[in-house]
Amino acid sequence: MSDATSAVEWTPDRIKVLIALWEEGLPTSEIGRRLGVTKNSVVGKVHRLGLKKRQSPIRQTSVTTAQPKKVKKAPTPSPTAATLPSGDVVRLEELTNAMCCWPEGEPGTPEFHFCGKASVPDKPYCDAHCARAYVKVSKDKKRIVSGSVAPKVSNDTEAA
DNA sequence: CCCTGATTCGC
DNA sequence: GCGAATCAGG
Numbered sequence: 001m002s003d004a005t006s007a008v009e010w011t012p013d014r015i016k017v018l019i020a021l022w023e024e025g026l027p028t029s030e031i032g033r034r035l036g037v038t039k040n041s042v043v044g045k046v047h048r049l050g051l052k053k054r055q056s057p058i059r060q061t062s063v064t065t066a067q068p069k070k071v072k073k074a075p076t077p078s079p080t081a082a083t084l085p086s087g088d089v090v091r092l093e094e095l096t097n098a099m100c101c102w103p104e105g106e107p108g109t110p111e112f113h114f115c116g117k118a119s120v121p122d123k124p125y126c127d128a129h130c131a132r133a134y135v136k137v138s139k140d141k142k143r144i145v146s147g148s149v150a151p152k153v154s155n156d157t158e159a160a
Numbered sequence: 161c162c163c164t165g166a167t168t169c170g171c
Numbered sequence: 172g173c174g175a176a177t178c179a180g181g
Contacts, residue, residue, distance in 0.1 A: 009172080027164060040175055043165060048172075053166075168177075 017103045024101075034103065059067060090158055100126035 010018075014035060021031045028039035028046075035042070047053075102116035115126060 029164070037173095038175075039164080044167095044174065045172090047166070141178070162181105164179105164181085166177100166179080169175090171172105171174085 015049065018042060018045060019049065019051060020101060021103075022051060029123070102126070 018031060018035065022028075022042075028043045032039040032042040060105070102115040
């Protein structure tokens with residue numbers, strides 16, 4: 001490969017994840033934080049992509065930071081289907097409804113994979129990653145890596 | 161005061 | 172087109 005001008009390019013993979021996270025209800029800050037970009041970049045890209053809007057400055061049904069609403073019916077996506085092959089990483093194509101779609105690594109790279117663990121009912125992520133995505137944290141651990149990419153996003157199991 | 165989201169301008 | 176800055180609202 002002879003080209004390596006752009007460090008962070010919006011590849012379909014990243015855009016896919018971007019939309020995925022956005023659709024899931026993750027705050028722009030969180031998405032941008034994970035991808036290593038600012039919330040402005042995320043929201044800008046999303047806007048340009050023609051995605052839907054969520055919480056406009058004007059009153060448009062509060063979102064409450066993507067709080068998982070309770071559903072009356074729990075289909076229970078059979079976590080058994082999330083039995084991923086050991087030793088093999090979960091790719092985007094291998095993602096299932098009962099799989100934790102938590103992007104790890106740099107989207108666009110062969111190293112990029114998902115958690116692949118069994119996600120909790122009505123939740124796109126597993127118990128551990130769910131807390132990471134819906135964390136109410138504010139300000140804080142901005143882990144934006146500059147220069148060399150590779151934000152170890154595999155940090156979970158946090159215990160205060 | 162803080163955070164989230166949209167919009168706009170500049171590069 | 173991407174990124175950052177700015178503005179608006181909750």
